[in-house]
Amino acid sequence: MKVLAFNPDLCDGARGCEIACAETWFHVAAPHKSSIRIQALEDGFGAEFCIQCGACVPVCPVNALVQVKNGVVHLRKQSCVGCMACVGFCPYEVMHYDTDQAIAFKCVACGQCVQACPTGALAIIEADDVSTDLWNGREWRHLQENI
Amino acid sequence: MTSHQLLVLAEFSYDVRQPERGYAGQTLYVNVGETRIAAKSVDETMKRTFIGGRGFDLWLLWQGVQDTTRWSDPENEIVISSGPCGGTTQYPGSGKSIAATISPLTDIVIDSNAGGHFGPYLKFAGWDAIEIQGNASGDVIIFVNGPAGKVQLLAAPEDCPPDTHQLGAWVNERFAETEEDRQLMAFLSTGRGAEHTYMGCLNFSLYDRKRKDLRYKQAGRGGIGTVFRHKRVKAVVVRTCSFGGDANQPADLERIIETGAAMHREVARWDAVQNRMRHRGTAYLVQIMDDYDLLPVKNFQYGSHPDTARINGEVWEKTYTQNLPDGCWYGCTVACAHAVDDYRVRTGPYAGSCVIVDGPEYETVAGVGSNCGIFDPTVILEINFYCDTYGIDTISFGTTMAFVMECYEAGMLTAEQTGGLQLNFGNAEGALEVLHQMARGEGFGRLVGKGIQRMKDYFATHFGADRAFLDEIGMEAKGLEYSEYVTKESLAQQGGYGLTNKGPQHDEAWLIFMDQVNNQLPTFADKAEALHYFPMWRTWFGLCGFCKLPWNDVVDPKNAESDDPTKIPHHVENYVRIFSGVTGREVTADDLIRMSERVYNFQRVFNLRLGKGLRAHDAIPYRSAGPVTPAEYQSRQARYDQQIVEWLDLDPTEMSLEQKLTAHRCHRMAQYEQLIDAVYARRGWTSKGVPTPETLRSLGIDYPDVLAVVERHL
Numbered sequence: 119m120k121v122l123a124f125n126p127d128l129c130d131g132a133r134g135c136e137i138a139c140a141e142t143w144f145h146v147a148a149p150h151k152s153s154i155r156i157q158a159l160e161d162g163f164g165a166e167f168c169i170q171c172g173a174c175v176p177v178c179p180v181n182a183l184v185q186v187k188n189g190v191v192h193l194r195k196q197s198c199v200g201c202m203a204c205v206g207f208c209p210y211e212v213m214h215y216d217t218d219q220a221i222a223f224k225c226v227a228c229g230q231c232v233q234a235c236p237t238g239a240l241a242i243i244e245a246d247d248v249s250t251d252l253w254n255g256r257e258w259r260h261l262q263e264n265i
Numbered sequence: 266m267t268s269h270q271l272l273v274l275a276e277f278s279y280d281v282r283q284p285e286r287g288y289a290g291q292t293l294y295v296n297v298g299e300t301r302i303a304a305k306s307v308d309e310t311m312k313r314t315f316i317g318g319r320g321f322d323l324w325l326l327w328q329g330v331q332d333t334t335r336w337s338d339p340e341n342e343i344v345i346s347s348g349p350c351g352g353t354t355q356y357p358g359s360g361k362s363i364a365a366t367i368s369p370l371t372d373i374v375i376d377s378n379a380g381g382h383f384g385p386y387l388k389f390a391g392w393d394a395i396e397i398q399g400n401a402s403g404d405v406i407i408f409v410n411g412p413a414g415k416v417q418l419l420a421a422p423e424d425c426p427p428d429t430h431q432l433g434a435w436v437n438e439r440f441a442e443t444e445e446d447r448q449l450m451a452f453l454s455t456g457r458g459a460e461h462t463y464m465g466c467l468n469f470s471l472y473d474r475k476r477k478d479l480r481y482k483q484a485g486r487g488g489i490g491t492v493f494r495h496k497r498v499k500a501v502v503v504r505t506c507s508f509g510g511d512a513n514q515p516a517d518l519e520r521i522i523e524t525g526a527a528m529h530r531e532v533a534r535w536d537a538v539q540n541r542m543r544h545r546g547t548a549y550l551v552q553i554m555d556d557y558d559l560l561p562v563k564n565f566q567y568g569s570h571p572d573t574a575r576i577n578g579e580v581w582e583k584t585y586t587q588n589l590p591d592g593c594w595y596g597c598t599v600a601c602a603h604a605v606d607d608y609r610v611r612t613g614p615y616a617g618s619c620v621i622v623d624g625p626e627y628e629t630v631a632g633v634g635s636n637c638g639i640f641d642p643t644v645i646l647e648i649n650f651y652c653d654t655y656g657i658d659t660i661s662f663g664t665t666m667a668f669v670m671e672c673y674e675a676g677m678l679t680a681e682q683t684g685g686l687q688l689n690f691g692n693a694e695g696a697l698e699v700l701h702q703m704a705r706g707e708g709f710g711r712l713v714g715k716g717i718q719r720m721k722d723y724f725a726t727h728f729g730a731d732r733a734f735l736d737e738i739g740m741e742a743k744g745l746e747y748s749e750y751v752t753k754e755s756l757a758q759q760g761g762y763g764l765t766n767k768g769p770q771h772d773e774a775w776l777i778f779m780d781q782v783n784n785q786l787p788t789f790a791d792k793a794e795a796l797h798y799f800p801m802w803r804t805w806f807g808l809c810g811f812c813k814l815p816w817n818d819v820v821d822p823k824n825a826e827s828d829d830p831t832k833i834p835h836h837v838e839n840y841v842r843i844f845s846g847v848t849g850r851e852v853t854a855d856d857l858i859r860m861s862e863r864v865y866n867f868q869r870v871f872n873l874r875l876g877k878g879l880r881a882h883d884a885i886p887y888r889s890a891g892p893v894t895p896a897e898y899q900s901r902q903a904r905y906d907q908q909i910v911e912w913l914d915l916d917p918t919e920m921s922l923e924q925k926l927t928a929h930r931c932h933r934m935a936q937y938e939q940l941i942d943a944v945y946a947r948r949g950w951t952s953k954g955v956p957t958p959e960t961l962r963s964l965g966i967d968y969p970d971v972l973a974v975v976e977r978h979l
Contacts (some may be wrong), residue, residue, distance in 0.1 A: 179595050180448075180474055200510015201354040201596025202522060206529020215526060217519035220355075220510030 119189030120227050124165040125258040128239035131163045138234030153225035168212045168225040169248040174204040268440045272420035277302035281391040281414045287349030287513045287847040293392040298399025316808040318348030319376045320864040321394045322365035336369040339400045346394035347384030351810020354510045355525030358812030360594020368487040369463040371744035373872045375487025380593025381469030382451035389505040401497035409503040421499040428456035428654040429468045433479040453501040455490035458655030461706030462714025465490025466658045482593050485658035516849030524842045532598045536819045545578035546601040547627035552577035559751045561636040563690050564667035566897045568751040572640035599815050613701045625649045631749035632663020638690030655704040664746035677730040683709045717741040737887040743768040752889050755781040757792040760940050763885040766868045773800040793943035804861035863964045866956045874974045880954040891933040
């Protein structure tokens, strides 16, 4: 499964990833329109983004959410009726909404944030099982150990 | 044959305007008798005074009918409107349509709401309401084609199927060419049962994108489907353009989305551990009602039964073909509209067919199940399917059938009079046969289809039945059959049924737990306040296009810490935000109640105008207030004896059963009369039940013709 992964040890908190994401998908440098959110923690930084668990897919009343072959969940904008059911039912609260267009949006592991990150704290990886370990570096370390 | 090949009787072109701040700004008038179509504008005064939904229905109907109009007259109308918030996709339960007409059962206005896609699609196609008047000479179809900006009155061809589930396939074939067409189309219909009974329901379709099939929700109460077929309307089809989450063009979309997303989170967090509406629908109530002795069993004689576990929510959760989300409008995460797929029909004209059965919901399970002494889920499904496709209200059918069964067991009715049917409680095959007869308009079923009020007259006149007994056990008020809750131990809910505008339907007030279980309404003043606030609050849902269920069927437990948990203040605040967000009108929670007071009092005056609406019409059958029969008394003897001690300071051991029954009757009916006095005073009505001119003036509905009606009764 293709998914974004974060290594907090490498994050400098510059949030260039948020800007890159919002510019890619909404053409504005607005962090609230980013699918990745960086938080300042007591001992560094944390990130939250979609881990492609697919829990939102059956919740959508119009089949606008689809999990494609590589495991990434995509939102078909032309089908979305903006109900935000997926926002409310996302177990990780990483489905976001845009009030200008009345649509939901999420990380689709496009990798634009990875390219924008100057410290290499983000990567697109292949993972068999997904969890919030993708946010805290455990999955990252697990992957490196296996390499 | 497509819709293009149907004979066009009338055609009307219009400019399709996307709704602005929740309103399309015009209503559609179709006279099927005169083959005439017109548009009526919606001005600010109409929006401010009547809001939408039921308010618009009543206002348009008031202008369309005469004081003497009865249900079958050409000037009677069916009016359907959703309301300004209808079609909102972000908040659960925002897709309701409300239908109103003069009822064949009650001879006054009936309003009944339904889910499905029709109301919102009608608005997205450019109309806040549709008003259908006249009686056509042959079957017709009304086609509102939003994308084309055209309304057509079409002659329905002879191959048009008689019942909804087949008619749906027919409509799909002729009015929708692609999958997208089917998604963007909704229609109204009913079946042959509505042609031959007074309890015809109106089916509102929704295209289920998961199942890729049509499903139906019902505006069940009061015979709106009967009026629909009397007008010779087969279907009203609406097609809309594709739409998104901003289709209402609300004033403040951000406020709506934030409120809706938070509510979705609340549903996601709590429904699974509370009522499980997403899994059991309203049928979760069956066991709870039984546990509290509130489930109607054998014509409301009893409140529980050992076999209830065979038809409770746990059973339905396993029986429903889970295909989440089962919302009846987009974005309803409460999603209670479950269904059973591939049900093989066992009886009647569709025996052997595999069909989708929508539901069953609580009222259906209790009405056609426990209330008739039937505890077989497959029979409930069979009756549910046929009621829906025939176009017969499951509530009226269940309550009426229960009345018939008690009459039969009490010897008021013989097998000779029923055409050979032995209609004891629990006789499922007998109930099904009556249902098929009702749909055909034949045999004993033809009489049953006229409802309890008319059956009482007939049984007393033609069968020599004891009229007083029939009046006590016949669970109807104003001509409408009771919905499915036992109210004997809740005086407030006796008023919740009796002191309604349209008749005993729980969508005005459901106070049993507050009153009976939690003892939160100890005084008459408390009960009167509740019988003011809650009917007004629930009326408001019907003005705006909301469903009541997301208000109080899933609630964050933090509500218990609020100032008034019974009102669920944080949800009330959600509705304030949604209404303001859609319409741009900054309002308060009190303003919402004020909106309802206008419409509610207007409807009361409408009843007066049509010859009812007085205190005498708010009477209830004694069965809803206390035990009628010795067996009923004995089933709860300890409770009733204790009440004789506590309420009357008498010694039950010194009294005969007959004396105890009489003592209860006198006390309970006197209590009901005291309740009426208290409620009328709180509502600003005279002791006869007439809204005073001062009340009407304070509400701003003191129009000359409205005042003229009340002045006749002061």
